Every structure is written in structure tokens, then in C-alpha cells.
Amino acid sequence: MLQKKIPMFICFLMGFLLFFQFYIPTSWSQNFYSTILRWILGISSFAIVLAVASLVRHHTRKIKERKDIPYSITLLVSLVATALIGFIGGIKSGTLFDKIFNYIQIPLQSSMFAILAFYMASAAYRAFRARNIEATLLLLAAFIVMIGVIPIGDLIHPYVPSFAQWILDVPNLAAKRGIAIGVGLGIIATSIKIILGIERNWLGR
Amino acid sequence: MKTLIYFLIFFNFKVYDAPYDAGGAIIIEWEWPEEKKGEKCDSVTIWRSTSREGEFEKIKTLVTILNSYKDIGLENGKEYFYKITLYYKDKIFESEDILSAIPKTQYFHLGRLNIMIGVFLFLTFILFFIQRAKKGISLFLRKIPGLDAVEEAVGRSTEMGRPILYIPGLSTISDVATIASLNILSQVVKKAAEYETNIIIPNRDPVVYLIAREVVKEAYTMAGRPDLFNADSVYYVTDSQFGYASAVCGIMVREKPATNFFLGMFWAESLILAETGATTGAIQIAGTDAVTQLPFFITACDYTLIGEELYAASAYLSREPVLVSTIRAQDMMKAIIWIIIFLGGILGLFGKKPFEFIFGGG
Amino acid sequence: MKFLEYLAKIDRRIIYLILAIFIIIPLIKPLNLPIGSSHPVKSLFDFIEKQPEGAVIVLSMDYDASVYPECHPMSRAIARHAFLKNLRLIGLTLNPAGTGLALEVMTEIPKEYNKKYGKDYVFLGFRPDITATILGFGEDIRKIFPYDYFGNKTDTLPIFKDVKNYDQIALVVSISGSALPVSWIYLARGRYGQDIAAGVTAVMAADYYPYLRTGQFVGLLGGMKGAAEYEKLIERRELATSGIDAVSISHILIILFVIIGNIGYIVLLKRRK
Numbered sequence: 001m002l003q004k005k006i007p008m009f010i011c012f013l014m015g016f017l018l019f020f021q022f023y024i025p026t027s028w029s030q031n032f033y034s035t036i037l038r039w040i041l042g043i044s045s046f047a048i049v050l051a052v053a054s055l056v057r058h059h060t061r062k063i064k065e066r067k068d069i070p071y072s073i074t075l076l077v078s079l080v081a082t083a084l085i086g087f088i089g090g091i092k093s094g095t096l097f098d099k100i101f102n103y104i105q106i107p108l109q110s111s112m113f114a115i116l117a118f119y120m121a122s123a124a125y126r127a128f129r130a131r132n133i134e135a136t137l138l139l140l141a142a143f144i145v146m147i148g149v150i151p152i153g154d155l156i157h158p159y160v161p162s163f164a165q166w167i168l169d170v171p172n173l174a175a176k177r178g179i180a181i182g183v184g185l186g187i188i189a190t191s192i193k194i195i196l197g198i199e200r201n202w203l204g205r
Numbered sequence: 206m207k208t209l210i211y212f213l214i215f216f217n218f219k220v221y222d223a224p225y226d227a228g229g230a231i232i233i234e235w236e237w238p239e240e241k242k243g244e245k246c247d248s249v250t251i252w253r254s255t256s257r258e259g260e261f262e263k264i265k266t267l268v269t270i271l272n273s274y275k276d277i278g279l280e281n282g283k284e285y286f287y288k289i290t291l292y293y294k295d296k297i298f299e300s301e302d303i304l305s306a307i308p309k310t311q312y313f314h315l316g317r318l319n320i321m322i323g324v325f326l327f328l329t330f331i332l333f334f335i336q337r338a339k340k341g342i343s344l345f346l347r348k349i350p351g352l353d354a355v356e357e358a359v360g361r362s363t364e365m366g367r368p369i370l371y372i373p374g375l376s377t378i379s380d381v382a383t384i385a386s387l388n389i390l391s392q393v394v395k396k397a398a399e400y401e402t403n404i405i406i407p408n409r410d411p412v413v414y415l416i417a418r419e420v421v422k423e424a425y426t427m428a429g430r431p432d433l434f435n436a437d438s439v440y441y442v443t444d445s446q447f448g449y450a451s452a453v454c455g456i457m458v459r460e461k462p463a464t465n466f467f468l469g470m471f472w473a474e475s476l477i478l479a480e481t482g483a484t485t486g487a488i489q490i491a492g493t494d495a496v497t498q499l500p501f502f503i504t505a506c507d508y509t510l511i512g513e514e515l516y517a518a519s520a521y522l523s524r525e526p527v528l529v530s531t532i533r534a535q536d537m538m539k540a541i542i543w544i545i546i547f548l549g550g551i552l553g554l555f556g557k558k559p560f561e562f563i564f565g566g567g
Numbered sequence: 568m569k570f571l572e573y574l575a576k577i578d579r580r581i582i583y584l585i586l587a588i589f590i591i592i593p594l595i596k597p598l599n600l601p602i603g604s605s606h607p608v609k610s611l612f613d614f615i616e617k618q619p620e621g622a623v624i625v626l627s628m629d630y631d632a633s634v635y636p637e638c639h640p641m642s643r644a645i646a647r648h649a650f651l652k653n654l655r656l657i658g659l660t661l662n663p664a665g666t667g668l669a670l671e672v673m674t675e676i677p678k679e680y681n682k683k684y685g686k687d688y689v690f691l692g693f694r695p696d697i698t699a700t701i702l703g704f705g706e707d708i709r710k711i712f713p714y715d716y717f718g719n720k721t722d723t724l725p726i727f728k729d730v731k732n733y734d735q736i737a738l739v740v741s742i743s744g745s746a747l748p749v750s751w752i753y754l755a756r757g758r759y760g761q762d763i764a765a766g767v768t769a770v771m772a773a774d775y776y777p778y779l780r781t782g783q784f785v786g787l788l789g790g791m792k793g794a795a796e797y798e799k800l801i802e803r804r805e806l807a808t809s810g811i812d813a814v815s816i817s818h819i820l821i822i823l824f825v826i827i828g829n830i831g832y833i834v835l836l837k838r839r840k
Binding site: 024030047048068093108122133181189192199201 | 225226227228230310311312313314317320321324327328333335379382384385387388389390391392408411412414415416418419420423436439440441442443445446447448450451455459472473474476477479480481483494496499501504511512513515516517519523524527528531532534535538539542
Binding site: 129139161 | 577586
């Protein structure tokens with residue numbers, strides 16, 4: 001019983017205090033808020049220890065079960081090696097740790113980002129079908145915007161980039177704002193439900 | 206040689222306590238001399254004293270086009286006296302008036318009163334509709350195909366003997382979308398427990414990982430199947446955005462889940478995840494409040510929860526009257542905002558802006 | 568007929584292969600597709616073009632490697648233009664991960680124009696506190712940067728003999744993949760009336776047009792297209808020009824794939840009826 005009641009009480013208390021803190025500009029209110037932020041950082045630091053432990057446990061189990069061994073070994077070796085290199089050699093500019101970051105991590109990240117170009121092509125090919133009027137309008141808008149943002153759009157007609165920009169600035173922005181208003185209300189509603197204890201699924205109720 | 210000119214009250218020099226703060230600050234404002242409008246002032250010197258007759262010390266020399274300055278680090282309750290000097294190429298303007306103000310602590314931010322009223326109005330609607338729900342008055346919810354498909358999706362995984370993959374987004378627990386996702390996770394796990402289907406939940410954030418693990422464990426217990434909980438099914442992957450995307454793509458290709466859930470906050474990796482999932486033939490249900498990622502999910506996924514549908518999901522799936530009633534409260538607030546926008550738009554055509562104060566915030 | 572139906576079901580690997588080939592070709596051999604000249608880019612070009620010899624431009628390269636293809640060509644083009652007009656250049660970065668990229672611009676480009684370090688250009692490096700740095704430029708640059716990137720005392724550099732703060736600076740150009748140009752507007756333009764221009768990614772450019780319309784930006788480079796247009800104006804085609812060829816080709820290819828897919832889809836629909 002207490003296992004559920006204590007977290008709910010803490011949630012209510014902190015939600016209540018931080019809600020009113022927003023409207024109180026005094027120095028003790030600001031100090032309270034800064035203290036809470038520091039606590040969040042502290043808790044996250046502990047969380048990462050447990051999280052990395054779960055990652056190591058997950059992959060050692062996979063190795064024992066002889067499932068996807070090469071991937072798990074690569075991960076564990078990389079994790080330990082990078083950590084040791086950082087601790088021993090330091091992490092400043094020019095160190096081996098820095099070189100690993102610049103010559104392995106960044107190119108890998110950039111490559112994953114670059115894959116988006118190909119995935120956009122295949123997703124557009126597969127999904128942009130003129131099934132009905134709305135889909136056809138979407139298709140035409142996509143064509144105009146794609147042509148409008150490249151130099152060829154200027155050359156077809158000077159109005160093409162302007163029209164593409166109008167599509168982005170008016171109908172697109174109107175829809176975005178409508179969704180944003182709904183999202184804002186949804187955020188407030190969810191927050192109120194959690195603070196008041198109406199929504200308890202996050203406790204595994 | 207520069208001409209020294211004393212400026213009188215048409216200098217429009219003002220000093221006052223800085224509003225809505227913890228105290229210790231005074232704002233000094235002035236207007237540029239009429240004859241010098243359009244010309245850039247070389248510098249502005251601000252003088253301060255603790256008594257009208259006392260010696261004034263130079264506290265700041267500004268080179269700016271702004272016509273205000275905030276003096277901070279003052280003692281609350283003590284009166285401070287100010288005068289200013291404007292230096293131009295050929296003239297010096299000095300305020301003959303000496304003005305004073307007393308810095309004070311404000312205990313309530315009046316500039317944010319409209320926000321508080323809005324929240325309390327919303328709370329009133331929520332409590333009103335909860336009372337109606339408790340009396341047994343049922344509330345209509347329109348169909349959300351993505352949520353109706355959850356049961357079908359879980360069943361598909363069971364039939365195919367393949368696991369469910371659940372991604373609770375890439376954001377931290379501070380993001381309400383992540384909390385909404387964890388609420389849905391509880392419902393999905395209960396269904397998976399019923400069907401005895403495996404579920405894989407890789408996480409990007411350590412705190413979210415810890416909470417997700419507890420949510421899953423409790424959900425299995427509530428479903429009466431604590432024996433099915435596998436601690437290894439919920440794990441932390443990496444904090445790197447594209448590292449996480451690569452790991453999840455690898456899971457999708459190797460484990461070949463029959464159902465993928467992408468619910469929470471996503472950024473550029475959304476299309477990578479959705480498109481890889483599409484190549485494996487999985488049924489995909491996505492939901493995010495990130496407006497920029499919605500087009501990618503709509504294109505690549507079978508069902509997409511758009512914006513607030515993600516926040517309504519928990520109520521929709523459980524059909525608990527109390528939770529459903531909060532959605533009605535959201536709709537009431539949306540109706541009010543719609544009326545204000547409509548009326549404001551019409552009145553705006555005539556140059557009137559009566560509702561501007563409602564949406565401002567300090 | 569079967570071929571037309573197949574058009575609706577092309578294997579994605581064929582799509583990836585065709586796209587890859589057509590992206591690689593212009594990067595190796597630029598196609599020199601015609602590039603126009605939009606008003607925001609021309610405004611910035613004209614502003615720099617009309618500066619007298621010896622005027623000072625501050626180039627703030629506030630981006631990192633993730634937006635390199637869009638932002639780096641902008642920095643290079645602006646630096647080239649400044650040196651072509653015999654303007655003086657002060658380089659810095661407010662993004663810690665961008666120091667290497669900024670250094671590349673401030674070492675490679677001046678060499679091509681035989682510019683002298685300390686007299687014609689200076690690289691101040693990275694400073695962490697954005698607000699203090701931008702405001703500090705309004706008081707005394709040497710106080711904010713007592714040393715340059717290479718450890719020279721800024722007091723001793725000839726460029727700072729007559730350059731103290733924004734009063735002596737003609738233009739600040741902020742090249743960024745984030746919201747930093749807005750900080751330059753609020754702090755430098757808002758407080759000191761400094762003229763500002765920006766170079767941002769294509770996705771962010773739409774958010775900055777309001778500032779351009781109100782005159783808070785004197786010019787705006789948006790994405791690789793903006794960089795390519797600027798390269799054309801300074802008659803030096805580089806990364807952005809070959810890159811925009813690849814972007815143009817990929818956009819056209821995607822449109823073609825969608826059209827082809829729809830042809831196959833319509834044929835399939837008719838067959839089913």
C-alpha cells in the first residue's frame with residue numbers, strides 16, 4: 001500500500017510546490033527551484049550507473065546464450081576500451097579519446113544521418129500515392145515545395161520559390177499551430193492528472 | 206567644445222522598482238532628446254546616490270541604443286537616487302531632476318496571472334467532468350484507429366511468434382510525451398501478458414529505463430503474470446541519438462518483431478526507425494507530439510497518433526470514466542480558445558486587439 | 568503492361584542505388600546547373616560589396632560538424648568575399664565543437680589572398696559565455712578576448728589599434744545551425760544597433776524570414792542553396808555548388824520516383840477494376 005502511496009504523495013507535493021514556484025519571484029523561490037534542478041542532475045548520475053550495468057548484463061547474457069555474439073563482444077570491448085582510454089589518457093583535444101570521438105563516432109553519426117536521404121526517397125516512393133483528393137493535394141504540395149527550394153525552381157519561374165514558401169508559411173504553419181495548441185492542452189491535462197494522482201499507469205497501477 | 210545642456214522634465218526620465226522580481230533591482234528609463242532623435246548617442250552615464258544631497262557615484266557608462274538600464278544588487282527597502290547624463294558629439298544633456306525608487310520583493314508575479322487563471326479554469330473543467338463521470342454519465346470518444354489497432358497488433362505478434370518492440374521515445378522523463386508513452390506501455394504490457402507475448406523495450410535515457418522497468422514489472426503483476434517478467438527485456442542502450450537509432454535498427458533486423466510501437470518524443474531519427482521497421486514487415490503504430498516528425502511517421506507507419514491523441518491514449522485504452530472525462534475538459538478548453546481566436550481574428554480586421562492580454566506571459 | 572505494374576513495386580535497393588549514383592556524380596564532376604539569386608542572399612552580398620576598403624566584418628562561425636555541408640560553405644564564401652574586397656575579418660566561434668571548422672576557414676582562405684595575420688584578419692577562437700561575449704563586443708573586444716586563438720595578446724595586434732567595439736564594425740555575420748543568430752539580434756542589434764546577417768540551415772531559414780522582413784537581418788543565407796547562390800555571386804564555385812547540384816538531382820529523382828510509382832499504382836488499380 002505504502003509502496004504506491006508514498007511516490008504519489010511525493011509526486012503531488014513536488015507538483016504542487018513547483019506549480020506555485022512559477023508564480024513567486026522571491027529569492028527563496030528561485031533557490032528552491034535551483035536546488036530541485038541540482039537534485040535532478042544528481043539522481044540522473046546515479047541512474048546512469050544502473051543503466052550501464054543493465055546494458056553490460058544484457059550483452060553478457062547474450063554472449064552466454066551464444067546469440068549475436070559478434071555484436072555484443074564489439075559493444076562490450078568498445079565500452080571498456082573507450083572508458084579506459086579516457087580515464088588513462090584524458091579527454092582533452094589531441095588525446096586518443098578525442099581522436100576516437102572525431103574519427104569514429106562523428107563519421108558514424110553523420111553516416112546514420114545521411115541514410116535519411118535514401119529513406120526519404122523510398123518512403124516517398126512507397127507512400128505518396130494519389131489514392132484520393134487529399135493525397136493528391138499532398139503530392140502536389142510536396143512537388144512544389146521540393147522544386148521551390150532548389151535553384152531550378154527559380155529558373156522555372158520566379159514565383160515558384162515564393163509559392164513554395166507560401167505553402168510552408170500559411171497552410172503548413174496553420175496546421176502546425178493547430179496541433180501545437182492541442183499538444184499544449186494535452187500536456188497540461190496529463191501533468192494535472194499525474195500530479196493529482198488520477199493517472200497512475202506510470203506507477204504500474 | 207561640447208555644450209552642456211540641462212534637461213528638464215521633458216526628458217521623460219523615470220526610475221522605478223523592477224517588477225515581478227526578488228527585489229534588489231531598479232529600472233532607469235529615459236527618452237532621447239527630441240532634437241537628437243535619429244542621431245546615435247555616444248554614451249549614457251548613470252549616477253546613483255543614497256541621499257538626494259549626497260555625493261553621486263558613476264555606476265555605469267553605456268554605449269547603447271536602448272533607453273533603459275537595470276541597476277541590480279541593491280538593498281531592499283533602501284531608497285536610491287538617480288540622475289543621468291547623455292553624451293553626444295557636440296552636446297551633453299544632464300537630467301536636472303533627481304528621481305528615487307525603493308527596490309522591493311514582489312511575492313506574486315502578476316504578469317503570469319493569466320496563465321494561473323487558465324490553469325485553474327482547466328482544472329475546474331477537469332473536476333466538473335470527473336464528477337459527471339462518477340455519476341455514471343458516459344462520455345463519447347471518437348474512434349482513434351491507431352489505438353483500436355493495439356489489440357490487433359499484439360495479437361499479430363502472438364500468432365507469428367515474434368516479439369513486440371516498444372520505443373518510449375528518445376527524450377528524458379521531464380518530457381510529458383515520455384510520461385504519456387510510459388502510461389501506454391503499461392496498457393500494452395498487460396495485453397502482452399494476456400497473450401504471453403515477449404516485449405523488447407530499449408531505452409535512450411537512464412532514468413526512463415529505470416521507470417520503464419518498474420512499469421513493466423508492475424504491469425505483469427497487475428495482469429496476474431509476474432512470472433513472465435524478464436528484467437532483460439527492458440534495458441538501456443546509449444545516450445547518443447544516432448547510436449540509439451542504429452541499435453534499434455539492429456534489433457528490428459535481427460529480432461524481427463511483428464509489431465513496433467514508436468510512442469514519445471522523436472527527432473531526426475524517426476524516419477530511420479520507421480522505415481527500417483517497414484522493411485521488416487512489422488505493423489507499426491507511432492505517436493508523437495513533435496510536429497516536425499509527424500509527416501515521417503504518417504508516411505512510414507500503419508497508424509499514427511497525432512499530437513494530443515498520444516496524451517489521450519491512456520484514457521482511450523483503459524476507458525476509465527475518470528480518465529475519459531479529462532479529455533472532455535481538454536475539448537472544452539479547445540472550444541474556448543477557438544472562440545477567442547475566431548473573435549480576435551474578426552476584431553483584428555478592424556484594428557482591435559481585445560484578447561492580446563490573455564496570451565501574454567512574463 | 569506488366570512492366571507498368573512493376574513500376575509500383577520497385578525494390579527499394581534499386582531506388583537507393585540510383586539515388587546514390589546520381590548524388591555521387593555531381594560531387595565528383597559538378598554539373599554547374601544554373602543557380603539563381605534570391606533577394607535575401609543578394610542583400611547580404613550587396614551590403615558587403617558596398618563596404619569601403621579596410622572595413623571590419625566579424626564572422627561568427629557558430630556551428631559544428633553536423634551542419635557542415637550547409638554552413639561551412641557559407642563561412643568560406645563570406646571570408647572570400649571579405650578578402651576580395653580588402654576588408655578586414657575578425658573570426659570567432661560560440662560553439663565549442665566548431666573551433667576546428669572555424670580555424671580551417673581562418674587559416675586556409677587568407678593564404679589564398681596573401682593576407683597578413685594580425686593586420687588583415689584575426690581568429691579569436693571559442694568563448695563559452697554567449698551573452699557576455701556578444702555584449703562584451705559592445706564595450707571592448709580586447710577585454711572579452713585578451714588573447715587570440717594562437718595565444719597572441721590582442722592588445723599587440725595591429726587590427727585592434729583602431730577597432731574597439733561595434734562602433735568600428737561594419738557587419739556581424741553569424742553562421743549557425745542553432746538559434747544563435749537570434750542572440751546576436753537581441754544583444755548586439757537590440758542594444759548597440761549593430762548590423763547583423765545570418766547563415767542558417769535550410770530547415771531553420773523559414774523561422775528567420777520575419778527578422779529579414781523587419782530589417783533586423785541585412786541578409787540571410789538559407790541552407791546549401793543560399794551558400795551556392797553566394798558562391799555564384801563571388802564567382803567562386805566550391806562545396807555548396809557541387810552540393811546543390813546533388814541536392815537538385817536528388818529532389819528531381821524523388822519526384823520522378825513518386826510519379827513512376829503513381830503510374831504503376833494507377834495501372835494496377837485499373838487492372839483490379
